Every structure is written in C-alpha cells, then in structure tokens.
Amino acid sequence: xxxxxxxxxxxxxxxxxxxxxxxxxxxxxxxxxxxxxxxxxxxxxxxxxxxxxxxxxxxxxxxxxxxxxxxxxxxxxxxxxxxxxxxxxxxxxxxxxxxxxxxxxxxxxxxxxxxxxxxxxxxxxxxxxxxxxxxxxxxxxxxxxxxxxxxxxxxxxxxxxxxxxxxxxxxxxxxxxxxxxxxxxxxxxxxxxxxxxxxxxxxxxxxxxxxxxxxxxxxxxxxxxxxxxxxxxxxxxxxxxxxxxxxxxxxxxxxxxxxxxxxxxxxxxxx
Amino acid sequence: xxxxxxxxxxxxxxxxxxxxxxxxxxxxxxxxxxxxxxxxxxxxxxxxxxxxxxxxxxxxxxxxxxxxxxxxxxxxxxxxxxxxxxxxxxxxxxxxxxxxxxxxxxxxxxxxxxxxxxxxxxxxxxxxxxxxxxxxxxxxxxxxxxxxxxxxxxxxxxxxxxxxxxxxxxxxxxxxxxxxxxxxxxxxxxxxxxxxxxxxxxxxxxxxxxxxxxxxxxxxxxxxxxxxxxxxxxxxxxxxxxxxxxxxxxxxxxxxxxxxxxxxxxxxxxxxxxxxxxxxxxxxxxxxxxxxxxxxxxxxxxxxxxxxxxxxxx
Numbered sequence: 001x002x003x004x005x006x007x008x009x010x011x012x013x014x015x016x017x018x019x020x021x022x023x024x025x026x027x028x029x030x031x032x033x034x035x036x037x038x039x040x041x042x043x044x045x046x047x048x049x050x051x052x053x054x055x056x057x058x059x060x061x062x063x064x065x066x067x068x069x070x071x072x073x074x075x076x077x078x079x080x081x082x083x084x085x086x087x088x089x090x091x092x093x094x095x096x097x098x099x100x101x102x103x104x105x106x107x108x109x110x111x112x113x114x115x116x117x118x119x120x121x122x123x124x125x126x127x128x129x130x131x132x133x134x135x136x137x138x139x140x141x142x143x144x145x146x147x148x149x150x151x152x153x154x155x156x157x158x159x160x161x162x163x164x165x166x167x168x169x170x171x172x173x174x175x176x177x178x179x180x181x182x183x184x185x186x187x188x189x190x191x192x193x194x195x196x197x198x199x200x201x202x203x204x205x206x207x208x209x210x211x212x213x214x215x216x217x218x219x220x221x222x223x224x225x226x227x228x229x230x231x232x233x234x235x236x237x238x239x240x241x242x243x244x245x246x247x248x249x250x251x252x253x254x255x256x257x258x259x260x261x262x263x264x265x266x267x268x269x270x271x
Numbered sequence: 272x273x274x275x276x277x278x279x280x281x282x283x284x285x286x287x288x289x290x291x292x293x294x295x296x297x298x299x300x301x302x303x304x305x306x307x308x309x310x311x312x313x314x315x316x317x318x319x320x321x322x323x324x325x326x327x328x329x330x331x332x333x334x335x336x337x338x339x340x341x342x343x344x345x346x347x348x349x350x351x352x353x354x355x356x357x358x359x360x361x362x363x364x365x366x367x368x369x370x371x372x373x374x375x376x377x378x379x380x381x382x383x384x385x386x387x388x389x390x391x392x393x394x395x396x397x398x399x400x401x402x403x404x405x406x407x408x409x410x411x412x413x414x415x416x417x418x419x420x421x422x423x424x425x426x427x428x429x430x431x432x433x434x435x436x437x438x439x440x441x442x443x444x445x446x447x448x449x450x451x452x453x454x455x456x457x458x459x460x461x462x463x464x465x466x467x468x469x470x471x472x473x474x475x476x477x478x479x480x481x482x483x484x485x486x487x488x489x490x491x492x493x494x495x496x497x498x499x500x501x502x503x504x505x506x507x508x509x510x511x512x513x514x515x516x517x518x519x520x521x522x523x524x525x526x527x528x529x530x531x532x533x534x535x536x537x538x539x540x541x542x543x544x545x546x547x548x549x550x551x552x553x554x555x556x557x558x559x560x561x562x563x564x565x566x567x568x569x570x571x572x573x574x575x576x577x578x579x580x581x582x583x584x585x
Contacts, residue, residue: 109525109567110546110548111543112516143516144543145541146542148329148545149541150336155517193456194336194456194460207497216338216456216460217337258329258369259317262546
C-alpha cells in the first residue's frame with residue numbers, strides 16, 4: 001500500500017488533488033492542520049488510498065507495461081508514481097525551452113534522426129500495482145532535407161500497442177536554437193530570418209509529417225521540438241515527465257553552415 | 272612580377288571590399304572504389320553578396336536562401352567546419368565550397384603552409400586581371416591551383432584538377448556600399464518563400480502514391496516503400512520523390528530519391544542529393560531524364576538495369 005504526503009495548506013489541498021491531471025477516480029484525502037511552537041499553522045493533507053480501490057493513471061514511459069501482469073507501483077516511471085501519489089511531477093531542468101528532451105533514438109544517416117519509441121500508457125492501479133488499459137506507441141522522425149535547404153520534415157508515429165485501438169493525438173511544433181553555454185531559444189524569437197514559428201496544437205495521425213523552414217541563418221545549431229498529446233479512448237490524457245499533457249520530443253541538433261545543412265555529429269539532449 | 276609570398280600578403284589585406292557575384296563549385300562524388308557509379312560531379316551555383324566583416328547573402332536557387340547578418344553578440348559560432356580555404360582528411364568529400372572560402376581566406380592553413388611550384392603568371396579571370404599560381408600544400412596530395420585578385424585581395428578560384436574539385440567567383444561587382452536591407456529577411460523574400468512552399472504543396476497534393484512514376488522492382492522488395500513527392504514544377508513535369516527513408520532492409524540503400532526532369536536540362540539535385548557522399552545514377556528514356564540518388568551504397572549494374580526496366584512506360 002502506498003502512502004504519501006504533500007506539504008501544503010489545508011485550504012489548497014483539495015485544489016491540488018483536483019489539479020493533478022492524469023489520475024481519475026475517487027481519491028480519499030484527509031486534511032488537517034498542526035500548530036507549531038512558533039505559532040504558525042501548517043496544513044497537511046494525507047493521501048491514503050483504500051485497499052483495492054482502483055485508480056486510473058495516464059503517463060508516458062520509455063517501455064510498455066507487460067500485458068496480463070500486475071506491475072508494482074515501484075516499477076513505474078517516477079513521474080507516474082508522482083501522479084499516483086497525488087503530486088505534480090517535478091518539472092525537469094532542461095536547457096531546451098519548456099522542457100523538451102531527446103528521447104534516445106538513432107541517426108541512420110547524416111540526415112535522419114528517429115527517436116526511440118515512447119509509450120503513452122493508461123493504467124488501472126490499485127494497492128497491488130498497475131495493469132495496462134490502453135497503450136499507444138509514439139515516436140518522431142526528423143528528416144533534414146540537407147545541403148542548401150533550410151527545411152526539415154517531422155513525421156509523427158502513433159500506433160496501438162495494446163488495449164483499445166481508438167485514441168486521439170495532437171501535435172505541437174516548435175523550433176529551437178541551441179545556444180552554446182546558455183539557455184536555448186526558439187527560432188522565431190531568436191532572429192527574424194524566415195523561420196516558421198510554433199504550430200499547433202493540431203490533430204495528428206500516424207505517419208503524418210509536417211515540413212517546416214527553420215530559418216535562413218547559417219553557422220548555428222537548430223533542433224525541432226514536438227509535443228505529442230495523446231487522449232485515450234476514455235477521454236483521459238497521458239501526462240509527461242514535466243507533469244503536463246504530452247510527450248515532449250527534442251529532435252537531434254542540425255548544424256547549419258552557409259552551404260551545407262545536416263545533422264550534427266552529436267547533439268544536445270535537453271538535460 | 273609578383274611572387275607567391277607577395278600574393279599571399281595581398282590576401283591578408285583588410286578591410287575586404289564589399290562584393291557581389293556568383294560562386295560556382297564542382298566536386299566529385301564518392302563511388303564504390305571501382306569507378307561505379309560513373310562520375311557525376313556535384314555542380315552548385317549561387318548568387319552572393321558580402322559586406323565586411325561578416326554579412327552574407329546567398330541565393331542557391333530553388334528557393335534556398337542563406338542570410339547572415341553578423342552580430343558579435345551572438346557569441347561563438349556553433350559551426351564545426353573550418354573557415355577559409357581548407358581541406359580535410361576526407362578531401363574532396365568533406366568540404367563545403369562557398370564564396371567565403373575564397374574571400375576570407377587570409378588565415379587558411381592550406382595557404383599559410385603552401386609553397387609555389389612555379390612563378391605566378393598573369394591571367395585574365397572573367398574580365399579581371401589576376402595572378403595564377405600552382406601551389407603545393409601539406410594538406411593536399413595534389414597541386415593546388417589558385418587565382419589571386421591583387422586588387423581585391425581575394426581568391427578568384429581554387430582548383431585541384433587531379434581530384435575533380437574546383438570553385439570560383441565570377442560576375443563580380445564591388446559596390447561602394449551594400450545596404451543593411453540586403454542582409455535582412457524582408458517581405459520580398461517572405462513572398463518568394465511562400466510561393467515556393469505553395470508550389471511544393473501543389474506537387475505533393477497532385478501526386479498521390481498511385482500516380483507517382485515508381486519502379487516495380489527494388490532491392491530488398493517494395494514493402495518498405497513509402498513514396499512521396501516533395502518538390503517539382505508542374506509546368507515542366509519536374510518531379511522529385513522520396514522513395515523511402517525509414518526501415519530499409521539490411522544491405523539496401525538507406526535513403527533514395529528519384530527525380531524526373533526534361534532531358535538536356537541541368538541536373539536538379541535538391542537537398543542531400545547534392546551531397547558528394549550520395550551515390551547517383553542517371554539515365555534517360557524516350558521522354559525524361561532520370562536521377563536516382565542513394566545513401567549508403569549504389570545499386571549494382573544489375574539492380575539498376577532491373578529498376579530501369581521496371582519503370583512505367585511513357
């Protein structure tokens with residue numbers, strides 16, 4: 001049985017729980033206050049799920065949950081455990097704007113990066129652990145057209161892995177500038193050089209691709225950012241490791257010179 | 272008569288003049304080491320404008336534009352390629368010809384270490400008086416031929432004949448000043464960009480997979496084909512198609528682009544097709560000229576013949 005505490009004010013406790021997206025179902029909350037010796041009232045609420053009371057949680061993970069097996073809560077990603085505990089996930093510290101991170105993957109050529117698969121998982125959890133209800137496999141591909149072109153194509157992949165086949169997906173696009181030794185910027189706020197700014201959220205389907213111009217400035221490193229937002233069959237959302245809906249994919253760095261554009265030999269990963 | 276040492280000093284002259292003109296480059300493509308595919312050099316041509324110390328505008332054609340308005344506040348450049356005229360260990364495949372290599376070449380290690388194989392000779396280069404000199408430099412296995420413009424203090428050309436590499440400047444003009452607007456993104460460029468995008472979108476929309484002229488044979492089978500048009504011109508029938516770029520079977524090319532164009536027109540080589548490391552096959556049928564660009568490996572002669580024979584007729 002899991003038990004956790006979140007330090008907050010009693011008044012805000014119910015609001016905190018209500019604000020935790022990705023968890024559905026009755027969540028018992030017991031709030032009380034304690035007066036410390038310095039006279040300050042400090043409020044607590046305790047989350048103590050009833051035995052065998054089911055809760056649904058939607059999260060994202062780099063591996064799927066096994067079918068027909070109960071996965072202990074300790075086997076879930078930390079962000080999912082945070083959701084189950086009624087806490088907002090901690091926003092990861094990233095150099096990319098708004099927390100986009102490289103999701104591993106590989107570069108089969110100088111022009112193509114394909115992310116590792118990521119799974120949007122809706123799970124039914126109780127005190128024994130979690131069982132997958134619906135799992136959707138996600139990935140992105142970054143295809144730099146190359147040489148003198150300043151365009152890249154981003155392909156979205158989303159397919160049923162287990163459970164109901166129906167789900168809804170939206171994408172949000174942004175273009176990033178990798179600034180050495182500094183916080184990164186977005187292309188459209190960095191320079192006025194024709195870069196297409198953010199796009200979406202807009203409905204996306206499996207293997208859909210978008211073509212974007214990332215700006216005409218050379219001697220710079222750019223990277224795409226894609227947030228894939230999955231809504232499960234029952235209308236709930238998958239929550240990312242930053243506590244917000246969607247998986248934030250950071251693309252591979254693209255090295256731009258005056259006459260050549262291709263993937264860089266190495267890339268920032270957003271960490 | 273100027274010696275090489277004096278000419279090299281001229282290349283250090285600063286400030287450089289503002290200059291506009293055309294940059295043309297030729298690079299050989301990689302082959303399989305046995306002369307296959309047949310030689311098909313990469314030829315690039317760009318209009319450019321340069322204003323010291325670091326403002327550049329390049330129009331590469333087909334809507335590809337490069338603009339650099341130098342700003343010291345941008346901090347260190349992320350560029351990992353050498354500046355100026357330089358040659359890497361993979362020469363001639365690992366360089367990216369550009370007018371900057373010829374204009375801002377004073378600090379080039381290749382030139383700093385070079386010695387003349389003969390006295391410079393006076394030449395005319397696209398209407399300009401210049402000096403031609405043949406050099407030996409440690410970074411190249413073959414002689415380097417350069418043409419120096421003594422008035423402007425720039426190179427007009429660089430060539431390694433034995434390697435099939437050449438880049439040169441022509442149509443040069445040295446205006447007294449170039450306005451800031453020449454190096455800024457503006458409404459004219461924005462409109463041209465949108466026009467190109469609309470044309471590309473029309474190409475994609477008008478060519479569903481069923482209407483694309485695709486081979487019926489491909490090494491490793493057609494299961495991984497996900498062909499799509501990505502560029503072209505409806506007015507001329509020009510059509511550029513990605514055949515696939517994902518999950519290619521082992522030992523097959525990892526990327527493939529097929530291009531159809533009118534015969535006897537300059538090769539259309541968008542994007543990585545113009546990368547010297549791409550393998551390129553060319554052929555003609557009764558109506559069209561075809562280019563097949565591949566990454567990873569070329570088709571064998573037998574595979575290429577089967578692909579060509581499997582193309583739709585007419």
